[in-house]
Amino acid sequence: MSTNNKKVVTLAYGCQMSERDADTLTEISAQEGYTRTDDLENADLVIINTCCVRESAENKILGKIGELKKLKERNPHLKIAVSGCMVQQPGALERLQHRAPHVDIWAGTHNLPEFGRLIRLAEDNQKVAEVWKEPGPAFEATPLAEKGKLKANVNISYGCNNFCTYCIVPHVRGRERSRKPEDIIREIQELVASGCKEITLLGQNVNSYGHDLNISYDFANLLKQVDEIPGLLRVRFLTSHPKDLSDQLIETVAAGQHLCEHFHLPIQAGSNEILRHMNRKYTREYYLDRIAKIREIIPDASLTTDLIVGFPGETEVDFEQTLDIISRVHYSQAFTFIYSKRSGTPAAVMTDQIPLDVKKRRLQYLMNHQNAQSLEWRKAMVGKIYEVLVEGPSKSNPDRLTGRTRGNELVVFPGDPKLKGTLVKVRMREARSWTLLGEILSEH
Structure with missing residues (x-):
């Protein structure tokens, strides 16, 4: 099989962190010679990055894995990889392998840097399953997985230390590990150079960022530094744990030029x-x-x-x-x-x-x-004017544009598709259940 013709489909379930991991896995597969596609029928590799926060998500994922068995029967050379939180759960791997023997690669949340090697083993017709029990340090694998996007997600930390009694996340993503500030800043600068206009900083609890770095540097410091990156129009962050939301952080958002006023x-x-x-x-x-x-x-x-x-x-x-x-x-x-x-x-x-x-x-x-x-x-909000980042044509009405306010409200309005990636002033004309309808006043 020519390495230039291999195609990969990546399916992500769950939170933004899972979506970001899925993009990382796609980028790793690209380094192994695969081109991204949405065409399952002609895929050579299908990656499913999983979620286990709720039973409904697991059932949906198991259904999709089952569907892929039929696809593999029609396309015997297809390789199927299942990764992420669902696989990382204690005791889950053996149960999943028994249920879905047609899967070629099983990988947990801690194994992302090793995914390229697992792909190569699967290409040699080996069934591979690796789920590390403990995570390594915050890794820097494929920092440009989101290159070229208008809006990109950037991990600032991995794992969680809070252990809410209902939540499986600390058990499948490990204890909190912060990435180094210089690595985060460098990644964002490179993303902006590739055309990115909006960054969302991701962590299970962004407010506790930096506690493990042994330097005098916290999330507010990081936000200030990111806010100063030339060419970046907007900065968002997810998720804030209420117990760690400081006055300093709120004041930092208030003072920021590009920090969105959305919590x-x-x-x-x-x-x-x-x-x-x-x-x-x-x-x-x-x-x-x-x-x-x-x-x-x-x-x-x-x-x-x-x-x-x-x-x-x-x-x-x-x-x-x-x-x-x-x-x-x-x-x-x-x-x-x-x-x-x-x-x-x-x-x-x-x-x-x-x-x-x-x-x-x-x-x-x-x-x-x-x-x-x-x-x-x-x-x-109706009658008021808001700054909107134009994201492109509306999915439900291609003749209209769609974008979001700094407060993350979805707005639909008439306009030229060439405005994608720019900031415009929009007057809100009508409120719907989930969106606002508006009209552009001027380019900003």
Whole structure:
């Protein structure tokens, strides 16, 4: 087979960190002679980078892996690789191998730098499975996996030290490891040189960045340095743990020229009792104090959150307190989830598990409550003018452009496709459930 004709399809499931890892795996495969494609039928290698945060995600992934068996029967030389969090779970590899013997490569989250070698072994018709139990230092594999994109994700750290009782992430991604500031800055500079206009800094908890570097340097310092990179129009970050959100960080965002006034600040639940059982390490009062500080320093900041309903022991009173938080904070958007048992986490063996029908009822009520809040937030934007980064033609209406405000609101508006990658001033004309309709006033 000619190395110039090999094609790879990469499928990513889960969070932005998983998507970023998938791009890294794609770049590694490119170094092994593969060209990226979306055509599964003509692929020589299919990579599935997995998520295990919720059971629904796992079921979806298992279904896709099953579908690939038929594809491989039609295309016997096809190699299939499954990587990421789902594979990294303790005890998962043997179970997955038994269920999907047609998979050629199994790799955990800690093995990314070794993926090229695994591809070469698979090309020699070897079945390979490597899941390191412990991660190495924060690695610098394929720093330009996102080269050429208008918007790119950049890891600033790997792993998590928080051990929330419902969460499998620390068990599959390891303890927190920060990348060196100079490596992050260099990667962003090279991405900007390749045409990137917006960077999202990624970490399971960006607010604790730098604690393990043994230098006097934290996330606020990193943001200030990134803000000064020439040619970069916007900087975002995910995810902030409320317990580590300092006044200094809020003030840094307020003072930044390119730092977007958007905080994704997951509260997960509004009840102190549930927060304690979740091991979130803050109270609702502390969280609301952080919100008040953001509103004081950046009055127009956009706030988004994550919410879990049906955590073990959650009463109707506890649930009402979550609804109360939504009413108090006025989130522009919330990502809402039913609690899902994850084997190996403390919450999975807690008593007082909530029946599924109760969880579904609460989720629907919560979503209705938050959707009304989101629409109210967007209606308040109508008539005002916002800076929008043009991302290109709208997927639902190619005759319109789409872009986002600094607060991460999606906006659709008429305009020339040549404006892609530029900042424009847009007056908001109409608020929809998930988007805003607007009109360009001028190029910015």
